[in-house]
Amino acid sequence: MAPSLHPLIDNGLTKGESDFNGGTLRCHCKSNPVEVELKGNVLHNHVCGCSQCWKPEGALFSVVAVTPDENVKVTKNGDKLAVLNPEATILRKACKECGVHMYGPIEKDHAFKGLSFVHVELSDDKGWQEPQFAAFVSSLIEQGYPPEKMGEVRQKLKDVGLEPYDALSPPLMDALATYAAEKSGKKSKL
Numbered sequence: 001m002a003p004s005l006h007p008l009i010d011n012g013l014t015k016g017e018s019d020f021n022g023g024t025l026r027c028h029c030k031s032n033p034v035e036v037e038l039k040g041n042v043l044h045n046h047v048c049g050c051s052q053c054w055k056p057e058g059a060l061f062s063v064v065a066v067t068p069d070e071n072v073k074v075t076k077n078g079d080k081l082a083v084l085n086p087e088a089t090i091l092r093k094a095c096k097e098c099g100v101h102m103y104g105p106i107e108k109d110h111a112f113k114g115l116s117f118v119h120v121e122l123s124d125d126k127g128w129q130e131p132q133f134a135a136f137v138s139s140l141i142e143q144g145y146p147p148e149k150m151g152e153v154r155q156k157l158k159d160v161g162l163e164p165y166d167a168l169s170p171p172l173m174d175a176l177a178t179y180a181a182e183k184s185g186k187k188s189k190l
């Protein structure tokens with residue numbers, strides 16, 4: 001039996017809508033959930049195998065995207081949010097009661113500063129961009145997944161149309177490297 005990657009992708013991807021206007025994310029609390037409004041659609045949505053991103057119970061991967069900070073607005077019960085790890089690059093703001101990560105901005109000097117990481121599965125609204133690729137796939141092993149089953153995982157990702165990478169996708173890795181080259185003065189002028 002094929003492994004369960006994430007409920008949103010196990011049965012194939014649902015395409016997003018290009019003219020989607022955004023929606024509301026809600027944490028898993030039964031009463032007084034934290035609500036975060038996102039303006040417009042997300043960018044670079046992907047599945048992620050790292051140990052840091054929030055994922056639902058039983059899922060091997062998280063589904064995580066970015067959106068400009070100015071498109072993120074906490075609209076309800078923001079007092080329940082706390083930064084999970086102030087030392088991390090992404091300052092993931094999680095609900096203190098249910099543990100769900102609501103959004104994660106980057107405040108330190110970084111290529112992706114100005115973007116917040118969000119999980120669109122927390123929204124009932126339809127039209128969010130579908131995942132585009134799979135990141136940090138080999139990280140599953142560090143979290144206890146059997147190495148000999150990784151072939152199966154990569155095949156299933158490919159079957160649903162997600163190219164598996166062991167870091168971010170090439171365009172995002174290039175963006176990180178370009179930022180580093182600019183900072184060190186080594187960026188090609190050609």
Ligand SMILES: [Zn+2]
Pocket residue numbers: 027028029033034080095096097098099100
């Ligand atoms: Zn909650």
Ligand SMILES: [Zn+2]
Pocket residue numbers: 048049050051052053062064136
């Ligand atoms: Zn991750």
